[in-house]
Amino acid sequence: MKGIIFTEFLEMVEETFGLEVTEQIIEESTLPSEGVYTSVGTYDFNEMVSLLTQLSENVDIPANKLLHTFGLYLFDSLGKAHPEVIKSFNSPIALLMSIEDHIHVHVKKLYPDAELPTFTIVEQSDTSLSIIYASSRGLYSLAQGLMEKCFIHFNSSAHISHELLKEDGTQVKFDIVQHG
Ligand code: HEM
Structure with missing residues (x-):
């Protein structure tokens, strides 16, 4: 899974739930990358599963609800990273x-x-x-x-x-x- 998905996910978590929750889920997840992502890197999808599962447990919101919220957030992130793509429609x-x-x-x-x-x-x-x-x-x-x-x-x-x-x-x- 591309790094931009991880960096935007963690940004959304921090904006929505705060720095403490963000640090906590990184701590509690199984992350070979140690929670350090660059937008152009590629990381194991299991790291996203782990972060999402920990977030869901920490904030007591179902994973699919969190993914939906993340989708709303991610559209603008992808649009900022690739404005020419969105503009062509x-x-x-x-x-x-x-x-x-x-x-x-x-x-x-x-x-x-x-x-x-x-x-x-x-x-x-x-x-x-x-x-x-x-x-x-x-x-x-x-x-x-x-x-x-x-x-x-x-x-x-x-x-x-x-x-x-x-x-x-x-x-x-x-x-x-x-x-x-
Ligand atoms: C990945 C849907 C538009 C770039 C994904 C994924 C979904 C998705 C669901 C997650 C991977 C999976 O489910 O297997 C959509 C939908 C779009 C849309 C519904 C329109 C509303 C875009 C746009 C861009 C983009 C405009 C950028 C120009 C990417 C990238 C990934 C991705 C970079 C990550 C691939 C990876 O992790 O390896 N897309 N997408 N998408 N999409 Fe889209």
Whole structure:
């Protein structure tokens, strides 16, 4: 998993829950990297699982709720790191439809060792989209937060519902309906 995900995660934790909680979860997690991340580095996904699990226990909030909050935060972080990518779209649906064939393809060129999910479009219109998220990491709540913030970014809004196609969250269908 790319370092930018770790650095932004820890930044969100510090802003939301404070420095003490941040230091505590780093202390309590199993981290071969010792909790030191650079945005261009690559680290074991298990370190994120460990940090998230410790945070969930410390603040007594379910991991998926925390991932959703992190998704809302991360959209702006990715936008700041790669403004040209976001700027090339003029609507949230157009952006979401391009994650698989453009955005993440570009990401893979920049970071060949990035571990990305796949998004398969099953239905689309100008104002709606059904898309299937698939990833062995099961970070569908992160995806939901990213998608919601995408609409906010374009001063729009949408109803986004999800259905687990696999119980462990490695395959999830999203139904997105824009209404503003
Ligand atoms: C990873 C979804 C837009 C760059 C991920 C992951 C998800 C995701 C869920 C976690 C990996 C996994 O689930 O297996 C989305 C969605 C987007 C979006 C829903 C749009 C709303 C972007 C944009 C960029 C970007 C605009 C930057 C230009 C990355 C990077 C990773 C990533 C760098 C980390 C890869 C790794 O850890 O190795 N994306 N993404 N994404 N995405 Fe996206």
